[in-house]
Amino acid sequence: DAGITQSPRYKITETGRQVTLMCHQTWSHSYMFWYRQDLGHGLRLIYYSAAADITDKGEVPDGYVVSRSKTENFPLTLESATRSQTSVYFCASTLRINEKLFFGSGTQLSVL
Amino acid sequence: QKEVEQNSGPLSVPEGAIASLNCTYSDRVSQSFFWYRQYSGKSPELIMSIYSNGDKEDGRFTAQLNKASQYVSLLIRDSQPSDSATYLCADTPYGNNRLAFGKGNQVVVIP
Numbered sequence: 001d002a003g004i005t006q007s008p009r010y011k012i013t014e015t016g017r018q019v020t021l022m023c024h025q026t027w028s029h030s031y032m033f034w035y036r037q038d039l040g041h042g043l044r045l046i047y048y049s050a051a052a053d054i055t056d057k058g059e060v061p062d063g064y065v066v067s068r069s070k071t072e073n074f075p076l077t078l079e080s081a082t083r084s085q086t087s088v089y090f091c092a093s094t095l096r097i098n099e100k101l102f103f104g105s106g107t108q109l110s111v112l
Numbered sequence: 113q114k115e116v117e118q119n120s121g122p123l124s125v126p127e128g129a130i131a132s133l134n135c136t137y138s139d140r141v142s143q144s145f146f147w148y149r150q151y152s153g154k155s156p157e158l159i160m161s162i163y164s165n166g167d168k169e170d171g172r173f174t175a176q177l178n179k180a181s182q183y184v185s186l187l188i189r190d191s192q193p194s195d196s197a198t199y200l201c202a203d204t205p206y207g208n209n210r211l212a213f214g215k216g217n218q219v220v221v222i223p
Contacts, residue, residue: 042215050209098144103155
C-alpha cells in the first residue's frame with residue numbers, strides 16, 4: 001500500500017560516521033517533517049519542509065542536514081554522528097499544516 | 113519555554129473510568145490543536161483535532177479547547193485496556209509551517 005516509508009528500520013553506526021536516513025511518501029504531500037523521540041523529551045522537531053526546495057530548522061537542527069529536491073523524498077543526514085544522536089527518528093508528512101500528520105514507522109538509530 | 117506543555121506524570125485509571133489529560137500552549141494565536149496516541153514501539157496516530165473553543169466529541173474521546181486560558185484537554189470515557197498508550201498534544205503555532213508536540217502523557221488502564 002502506498003504511504004510514507006522510512007529506511008532503514010534499524011541502524012547501528014559509529015561516532016564520526018555520516019549516516020543518511022531516508023523518507024519517501026507517495027501522496028504528494030506538501031509538508032514533510034523529521035522528528036526525534038527520546039525518553040523525557042517527547043517528539044522534537046529537527047527540520048521541516050513546506051515544499052520542494054524549501055526547508056527550515058526546527059527545535060534541534062544542530063548536526064543534521066536535510067534536502068528536498070523532489071516532493072516525495074526528504075532525506076536526513078547526520079554529518080558526523082555523535083552518541084547524543086542515538087534516538088528514534090520519525091518522518092512525517094501532511095498535505096496542509098492544520099490537517100492530520102502521517103508518520104513513518106520510524107528509524108531506531110544507535111551511535112556507538 | 114516549550115511551546116506545548118504536558119506536565120502530568122503517568123496516569124493510572126481503572127477500566128471503565130474517565131481518563132483526563134491536559135495540555136497548555138504558549139502561542140496565543142495558535143490555530144489548530146491535536147491529540148495523538150502512540151503505542152509503545154509504534155508511530156503516533158491522530159485521534160482528535162480541534163480548531164475552535166468548546167468541546168468536540170468522537171466516540172469515547174472528547175477534546176476541549178479554551179483559547180482564552182490557552183489549554184486543551186482530552187477526556188477518555190469508559191477507559192479500556194487498549195487505551196493504554198502515550199498521548200501527545202500538539203499545536204500549529206500561528207505563522208509557522210510546523211507542528212509542535214508536548215512531551216506526552218502515559219496512560220495505563222488497569223483491568
